[in-house]
Amino acid sequence: MHQRCGCHIINLFVKSAFDVLKPYLDDFRSAISFLNSSNQRIAAYKSFCIAMSVRPRKFGLDMDVRWNSTYLMLKHLIPYKSTFDVFIQTHYPQKEEGALLTNDHWYVGEKILEFLERFYDSTVVTSGIYYPTSPLMLHHILSMLTHLNEYEHDNLLGPAVAPMKEKFQKYWGEIPLLCCFAFILDPRAKLRGFNNVLFLLSKLNCKNYSDYLTTVRAGLFDLFKKYDDKFGGTELSSYLDSDTVQKFDDDFDILDWWLDRKITYPVLSILAKDILSVPISTVSSESAFSLVSRVIEERRRRLAPSMVEMLSLVKDWEEADARTQHTAKNKATLEAFEDMFLDGDQI
Known part of the structure; x- marks a missing residue:
């Protein structure tokens, strides 16, 4: 990847x-x-x-x-x-x-x-x-695109925004899978949060992400299957269907959350550790x-x-x-x- x-x-x-x-x-x-x-x-x-x-x-x-x-x-x-x-x-x-x-x-x-x-x-x-950065990238992609759109028609900065958006679309028009997987493995977001972000992105850049949501979901299950074949376990669906964690302060530690649940999600916690530890x-x-x-x-x-x-x-x-x-x-x-x-x- x-x-x-x-x-x-x-x-x-x-x-x-x-x-x-x-x-x-x-x-x-x-x-x-x-x-x-x-x-x-x-x-x-x-x-x-x-x-x-x-x-x-x-x-x-x-x-x-x-x-x-x-x-x-x-x-x-x-x-x-x-x-x-x-x-x-x-x-x-x-x-x-x-x-x-x-x-x-x-x-x-x-x-x-x-x-x-x-x-x-x-x-x-x-x-x-000193903290996982991969689950944060999608937040900042959304924040920066919102920021660019706010200045797009500004008399002073509008001409500067045009080449920025062109480069932005070139590299982040399609969001990297690593960022998507890491975002979904944040227990405060999961697939529902990811779907909400794609909805907001589609409004900002007029792009349909419905097929991409399917691609990301299939890719995550395919990746989990490889871990499943290696370690054994069937907990991805259980994780995605459970309620999201309602804790949004800076003290929340995603890696600690997965460590505390390694018995509940023995295989998924290994996958989460590998994905979330990638800078x-x-x-x-x-x-x-x-x-x-x-x-x-x-x-x-x-x-x-x-x-x-x-x-x-x-x-x-x-x-x-x-x-x-x-x-x-x-x-x-x-x-x-x-x-x-x-x-x-x-x-």
Whole structure:
């Protein structure tokens, strides 16, 4: 069962919007570059923030290859709108066409930030490590498609949504079977919940999923039969016909639920464990082998492959023990934007 990385797909269709969005942000980039290019200017801005009783900070520029950096740039800049805007207007050389940043710029920036937030949040959730992510993907597919439809006819963002929906339909027009099976094996959803999601999706993208429901159901029973032949047992129908679990808080642990019912569903619990333990994103596995921010000293630049492998594994084990694996992939990007406060004597 081939499964594409969910976060990679989100990245593909969000980046397709940036040909439209990028020009709206050029003046913000110019303003940030102007501030960051001079220590005297940064010191003056710091003094201005202190005078305005605002905690001073610098601002990071986004990177073309990472759309999430654009989201983070706006996320940290917009709360400083009042101080940043006044400072730039009083220090930036006057342009013939008027001020560098206007109210229209801030309106557009706030709107783009609000638009990107849904996709950023979905990426963070579906790249999680310490909980099953495969049953969550269908929720986020529905949420993101709803979000795209809400902005489809927006005067500003409508042109950006069109290429995003095209990419969305290319990769998620037909939902991956793994996501479907994992969703159904969530005892709070089962087939009834899956049917409801397909109904909502059909309204959003005008597609008939009735045949797909039959395909998914048949595929799940076929998969269970393979487990049945190997382990013995006939409990899938019993599980699907029983009532759904009415517990929707964040404390609900699907894997614990199946573990507690391994006597009731001896074979199905094995199938559920195998399906639910598959990460919907490759971010977690990629981070295990990411040596980002690690500095190899001059005398260690010829490490043997076995030594590099050992260092990678030890790094992952240590992060697993400290439960910090989930921060490994984007730690450098986050720190580039978040750790920029000008406290004390920092400039």
